[in-house]
Amino acid sequence: MVEDDSESGETPLQKASVTPGYGDRMDITAALEELPPGARQIFVLHDIEGYKHEEIAEMCGITAGGSKAQLHRARLLLREALTR
Amino acid sequence: MTEQHPTCAECDELFLEYFEGDLDSARRSMVEAHASSCARCQGLIRDLRGITEAAAALPVLEPSRDLWKGIEQRIEPAVVPITFRREGIHLSRRVIGLAAAALIVVSSSVTYVATQKPVKQPVRVVTGPGAFVPGASDEIVSQPAVPTETAPAPETTPEVSAPPAREVKPAAKPRPGVGGNAASSSRGTALASVRPQSAAEAALVPEIAQLQDVLKQRRSQLDPSTIKVVEDNLALIDAAVKQARAALMRDPASGFLTERLDNALQKKVELLRTVALLPSRS
Numbered sequence: 419m420v421e422d423d424s425e426s427g428e429t430p431l432q433k434a435s436v437t438p439g440y441g442d443r444m445d446i447t448a449a450l451e452e453l454p455p456g457a458r459q460i461f462v463l464h465d466i467e468g469y470k471h472e473e474i475a476e477m478c479g480i481t482a483g484g485s486k487a488q489l490h491r492a493r494l495l496l497r498e499a500l501t502r
Numbered sequence: 503m504t505e506q507h508p509t510c511a512e513c514d515e516l517f518l519e520y521f522e523g524d525l526d527s528a529r530r531s532m533v534e535a536h537a538s539s540c541a542r543c544q545g546l547i548r549d550l551r552g553i554t555e556a557a558a559a560l561p562v563l564e565p566s567r568d569l570w571k572g573i574e575q576r577i578e579p580a581v582v583p584i585t586f587r588r589e590g591i592h593l594s595r596r597v598i599g600l601a602a603a604a605l606i607v608v609s610s611s612v613t614y615v616a617t618q619k620p621v622k623q624p625v626r627v628v629t630g631p632g633a634f635v636p637g638a639s640d641e642i643v644s645q646p647a648v649p650t651e652t653a654p655a656p657e658t659t660p661e662v663s664a665p666p667a668r669e670v671k672p673a674a675k676p677r678p679g680v681g682g683n684a685a686s687s688s689r690g691t692a693l694a695s696v697r698p699q700s701a702a703e704a705a706l707v708p709e710i711a712q713l714q715d716v717l718k719q720r721r722s723q724l725d726p727s728t729i730k731v732v733e734d735n736l737a738l739i740d741a742a743v744k745q746a747r748a749a750l751m752r753d754p755a756s757g758f759l760t761e762r763l764d765n766a767l768q769k770k771v772e773l774l775r776t777v778a779l780l781p782s783r784s
Contacts, residue, residue, distance in 0.1 A: 446556050465557035471522075490518040497549045 449499040457492035464489050508536050513543050521550060618701050700760050706767040713774035723782040732777050739773065742766040 450458055459478065463469045464485070471482040471489075478485070508516070513536050519525045520533050537543040721729060746763035753759060 446553070446560065461557065465554055466560050468558075486518060486522050486524075490521065493521075493550050493553050496553050497546070500553070501549070 445500055446496065449496050452499050453492055453495055457488050457495060460485050460488040461492035461496070465493075508532055510536075510540060510543055513537070513540075517546070517550070520547075521554070615702075700764055702764040703760075703767055706764070706771055709771055710767065710774065713771065713778055716778045717774060720778065720780075720782075724777070724780060728777075728780065732773065735773055736770065739766055739770045743770070 450461070453461065460474060463474045463477070464471065469477070471485040474480075474485045475482045480488075513533050516525060516529060516533050520530065525533065533543075537547050717732070724732075743763060743766045746759055746766055750756065750759045750763060
């Protein structure tokens with residue numbers, strides 16, 4: 419059971435969440451600008467342009483695991499930026 | 503970590519593989535079971551999925567002002583058809599040929615004008631007893647290499663056809679103290695001298711005559727004050743022309759005087775041209 423400590427029955431994260439539809443396009447675009455270059459590059463290549471981790475690894479000269487780690491880090495930073 | 507009840511920290515380490523689909527079914531079920539009872543991890547999963555979906559819906563990012571077009575143009579050279587290139591070469595050669603021809607014409611003209619000596623026209627000197635040449639006080643001057651024509655005078659050589667440095671017979675020598683002036687002609691000694699005329703002068707004089715005709719025709723169309731200014735200027739120029747011509751009568755071979763005369767005539771032409779193009783008074 420999800421813990422509910424808010425009056426409206428939603429957690430702060432749930433309030434921040436716009437799922438389905440997390441933030442509008444401008445929010446994400448603006449938040450992208452705040453990402454570190456490496457994380458932003460991997461996020462754009464994977465989540466926006468649709469490249470696979472193996473392709474990104476080859477393009478960027480990193481491992482596929484490194485690409486996954488950067489992508490996860492980018493998502494967490496974006497979430498943090500969008501919930502501020 | 504327990505197999506059935508992982509902590510939030512343990513789930514954080516698994517979220518990376520969870521979202522990438524790398525978790526086996528057992529660990530995946532374990533994470534989902536934890537999230538179902540943990541608001542933090544449930545929100546985290548929801549938010550990260552939301553971010554992924556929102557990012558996938560974004561258009562592929564492009565440079566803000568479409569910089570790629572400019573970059574592409576610089577990277578890729580323009581493809582020029584061979585036929586066009588050949589045509590271009592023909593055109594440029596033609597242009598170069600025309601330019602060379604024009605250069606030759608211009609340089610030839612400049613050289614001609616720069617080296618052009620005043621055209622020596624036959625000097626008609628009427629010589630006879632007591633004949634004088636203006637400016638020559640003590641002897642009759644005949645232009646070397648210029649044919650002279652003498653008036654009928656039995657005592658002197660009637661006509662001499664340009665022997666260089668022609669000697670003049672002592673009988674024709676004027677008396678000292680009597681120079682070339684009106685007195686000589688009044689004594690019945692005729693003197694008619696035709697000054698050599700430069701090529702520029704020969705070209706400018708007819709043009710001046712034509713422009714003066716235009717000025718006469720336009721006189722009624724122009725403001726009287728303008729006419730006055732023009733006439734004053736023309737008078738000054740005419741005075742300069744007259745002086746130069748008079749000086750050339752005494753020194754026909756002077757390049758400096760010829761140049762002064764040509765300049766004065768050119769000024770006159772320019773002034774008359776300007777007047778010919780003046781708008782009519784309103």
